[in-house]
Amino acid sequence: MSNLLIKGAHVLMEDYTVKVADIAVKDTEILAIGDIPADFKADRTVEGKDHFAAPGFVNGHTHASMTMLRSYGDDMELMDWLNNRIWPTEAKMVEKDIRVGGELALLEMIKSGTTAYADMYGPHMESVIEATIKAGIRGIIARGAIGLFPAGRQILEDNVQLFENYNGAGNGLITIMMGVHAPYTCPPEFCEYARELAVKHNIPIHIHMNETQAEIKQIQEQYGKRPFKYIEDTGLFELPTVAAHCVWLDDEDIAIMKKHNISAIHNPGSNMKLASGVSPVPRLLKEGINVALGTDGASSNNNLDMLEEVRLAAMLHKVNELDPLAVPAKEALKLGTENGAKALLLDKVGKLAPGYKADIVLYDMNRADWCPRHDLVSLLVYSASSSSVDGVICDGKVIMEKGSVLTMDEERILREAQDVAMDLVNR
Incomplete structure (x- = not known):
């Protein structure tokens, strides 16, 4: 391991103030910000002048390999999109x-x-895990199961086997969750079996919940209850759970959460x-529920840009609530960083502070969208683009x-991805 020194960056502190300071990194953790110990010797120095240093984003929900289907099925209703474009093509994936x-x-x-992401997807997740370790970021991986x-x-x-083989791999970069797709695709006995396995091996749950009105109606017609009550009755929520989407919620749903x-x-x-609706994020936050951000898959977004999600979270709820104070910039940034780390059970991740993991993004501020610099947090959330990510x-x-x-061959990946995606959809 080695020591790293970032010189003279504008640092986003854990209280969301900004100060110009050096950052000392010892091995995997931040040792100090500002007052660097006199005996600290850096093996490598990174110039931070005119750069904004912030925590890496935590993508709380995505389907990484769906990049292969980006732009393949757009402007469609969710179930039409899934049944007629996505699922038939995914079934051909090797x-x-x-x-x-x-x-x-x-x-x-x-x-x-982004320096951490939660992925729920199909077979061959071992390949994604190995690629994640090589790339050098944190992966919270689940094998999505449809009952x-x-x-x-x-x-x-198979998800249990993935847990036994890879949980903690990559010097702790990899953690494994149990992927239970959604209430509308997972019958009660299936959810109960998932709970049995997850409890036995102490595996957290990653599940889609209440994304559309149609799925809520379907569950009510099948089981006489809403999806959150349905899943609660199977016992799955006895495990730590991240619930993707949470768009259509009533008082009972929120109480269960x-x-x-x-x-x-x-x-x-x-x-x-996908015109699914707007999650009641301001209410969830007021209720003390942890809310984080995700991109979902690249075939329904269509990018994996967490800075864009932070901006959308800040702006969408203002217009939805007709309240310019709803989800202010600092809150939106928190959703994309420390709240994501909390949701994914990542210890000492999501803030820049001594003792926290050194997951740091350096934004180049020598750009038009970073000028003038009245408020750097506001600039990041409302003005900057991810193209300003420099380090x-x-x-x-x-x-x-x-x-x-530095850890990936960009030219090879782009060339191969284009060829493989075309082969997949024409297979």
């Missing part, structure tokens, strides 16, 4: 599709400032594009410098 799609996602996420499929139970068991400390993963870009450090390692990703 290991190479998953691997290359994952690599493309990792490249895009690093270049837009309506004949192989559903086997997929849950509070009771079980469920984290909501808000995906504003995807929900807007990325994760777990104390420099993985992107001067706009170039």
Whole structure:
């Protein structure tokens, strides 16, 4: 391991103030900000002048390898999109599709400032895990299981095997969750089996919840209850749970979320594009529920740019609530960083402070969209684009410098991704 010194950056402190300071990184953690110990000797120095240093984004919900289907099925209703475009094509995917799609996602996420992501997807997740370790960011990986499929139970068991083989891999970069797709695709006995396995092995749950009105109506007609009550009755919520979307919620749903400390993963870009609705984020925050942000998959967003999700979260709820104070810039940034770390059970991640993991993004402020610099947090959320990401450090390692990703072959990935995606849809 080595020591790293970032010189003279504008640093976003844990209280969301900004100060010009040096950052000392020892091995994987931030040692000091500002008052650097006299005996600290840097093995490497990064120039931080005219750069804004902020925590890396935490993408709380995505389907990484769906980059292969970006622009393949747009301007469609959710179930039409799933049934007629996405699921039939996903059924043809082989290991190479998953691997290359994952690599493309990792490249895009690093270049837009993401240092941790939660992925729920299909077979061959081992390839995505290995690519994540090589890329050098944190992956919270789940094998998505659909209970309506004949192989559903086997997929849950595969998820357990993934946990046993990879949880903690990559010097702690990888953690494994249990992927239970959604209430409308997972019958009660399937959810109960998922709970049994998850409890036995202490695996947290990643699930889609209440994304559309149609799925809520379907569950009510089938089981006489809303999806949150339905899943609660299977016992799944006994495990730590991240619930993606949480768009259509009533008082009972929110009470269940509070009771079980469920984290909501808000995906504003995807929900807007698919016209799913608007999650009641201001109310959830007032109720003390942890809300984080996700991009969802690149086929329903269509990018994996967390800075864009932060901006959407800040702006969408202002117009939806007709309140310019709803989800201010600092709150939106918190949703994309420390709240995501909390949701994904990442210890000492999501802030820049001594003792926290050195997951740091450096934004180049020598740009028109960063000028004038009255309020750097406001500039990041409302003005800057992810193209200003100049450097990325994760777990104390420099993985992107001067706009170039050091851990991935960008030219090869882009070329291969184009070829593989075309082959997939024409297969």
